[in-house]
Amino acid sequence: MNEARSFSPHVAEEAVQWLLELQQGPLDPRQQQAWQRWLHADGEHRRAWDHIQKVNQQFAGLPASLAQATVGAPHSPGRRRALKALLLLGMAGATTLALRQQHWLPPLVADYRSPLGQRRQLQLDDGSRIHLNTTSAVDVRFDAGRRLIHLLEGEIMLTAGADARPLLIGTDQGLITAGRGQVNVRQLPGSTQVQALQGAVTLEAAGLHDEPRRLAEGQQLEFERQRFNPARPLDANSGAWVDGMLIAARMRLGDFLAEVGRYRRGQLDCDARAANLLLSGSFPLGDTEKILDSLEAALPVKVRRFTRYWVTVQSRV
Template identity: 85%
Template sequence: MNEARTFSPQVAEQAVQWWLELQDGALDPRQQQAWQRWLHADGEHRRAWEHMQKVNQQFAGLPGPLAQATVGAPHSPGRRRALKALLLLGMAGATTLALRQQHWLPPLVADYRSPLGQRRQLQLDDGSRIHLNTTSAVDVRFDASQRLIHLLEGEIMLTAGVDARPLRISTDQGLVTTERGQVNVRQMLNSTWVQALHGAVAIQPAAVQGTPLRLADGQQVEFERQRVNPARPLDANSGAWVDGMLIAAHMRLGDFLAEVGRYRRGQLDCDASVANLLLSGSFPLGNTESILDSLEAALPVKVRRFTRYWVTVQARV
């Protein structure tokens, strides 16, 4: 496959969302403009859209009822979800490289996973507790010599149970080991973010030999396969998601919206002119629409909703 022709899973989902919007009926002029802006904003978007059309044509060739279920306009939430899942799997044919790198399909068959916008808590056989954040997935592999948790995507908070076997979290970038502490681990696109909430942890990047880095209680760090960034103290938002909260302490609006976007479908954009505005406060993650509404009262911004899945925060004029 020609790597230049691939596109990311995020862009694939955006293409599917726009296709579903068009299937629901004609877009009004503002929505039409928003779709056109998305389509022409990047060559990656155009490649995804062209492949989306090919996938749709392939589904049209399916036999009888299956063709009707996949291509027909989605008139119910359940039918819409099923159609979206089929389309995303069809899109996967053009994103093999990206899907392999980001574990986009393995989480579908993971031991434990949480859907977008929801959190999940579970207890393992050794007494350890795991909280899964939005769109997260793990495989658990315990044997006589070790306890291994493979973080396939997303974010977890792990409270280690008492056990003689080492407890390790594996990510794309390496291993995080804890004994009897509490650690928050997030799989980023090309790095892993670790927060030592209680007790020390050890970090071993995948491509680095030698003694693991020790991260002290109350520290956080980001690491890649070949290097570890300098550690720094925990921030105000560390672990707040477990309680369903997003805590901002002089947080850039652009960073804040990136966090909010993890808990909602579609695309949430921040105009560059307001991205550096600072925001403080505590926000319940269970209602992202309420969060967006509150921004207009707290900052000189306007929230523009082009469709259900396309929202942009701009400067108020």
């Protein structure tokens, strides 16, 4: 069996991230333990780690100028992005094909990224602030005529800086023009969700030639390349992730667990009998295990942990 077929693109990315961390210098004891836990958590991790080390060793044969720009300790963001791209391209066969087909490479070499389960805040040159939610990536392109932020994956909250140039957010489905307010944008499979938190925004779908759609403050909607869904009021959870919270107001348990699953590794399932149970409350995103534990007290469900990375929530009735 082709070695590259024995681990997934997601595990390949994790192996690359750990290699980059190790090349930065010695790990502290906490990081060393985290790396060992990851390495021994699954045979797939060990196979990916062995393979990525072989790929890295092959770079010793590159021309000196290229080797110096990539394999050397990647202290600058540019070197880190170049090394990530080369390492992932070196994960030959099925893994590289899957990475390309799923558009993994652009997020991996993005200007700014946030890892799974973590959030990040950026201050841009124009004074704008961007919060990146879990597993999010953006490219930033400012020129004399406009300011463009390309959301490659995940979710951001943008607070616009005072600048005369138009401020645009690009997604797979189109463009959002932000005013001098605050907007939350999430890239979903096949659609974009936009929440106008402060001030109105305008939306342009990539496959339509109509006039831009206006979204008023306090509203949200989803749009596709050729269709806008109706606008509706913001919900209780809109933007709460920036403060590290997940707020449920009579939320379906199935939808709630889908949100929790964005912040943790592994498989988080909900059986069909429990999926439509309704849940309300405020939950800190920093500890998803505590969130899962709290469900048994709030609802007639049982949380079954087959492994650390495979959890199922089942109905007790």
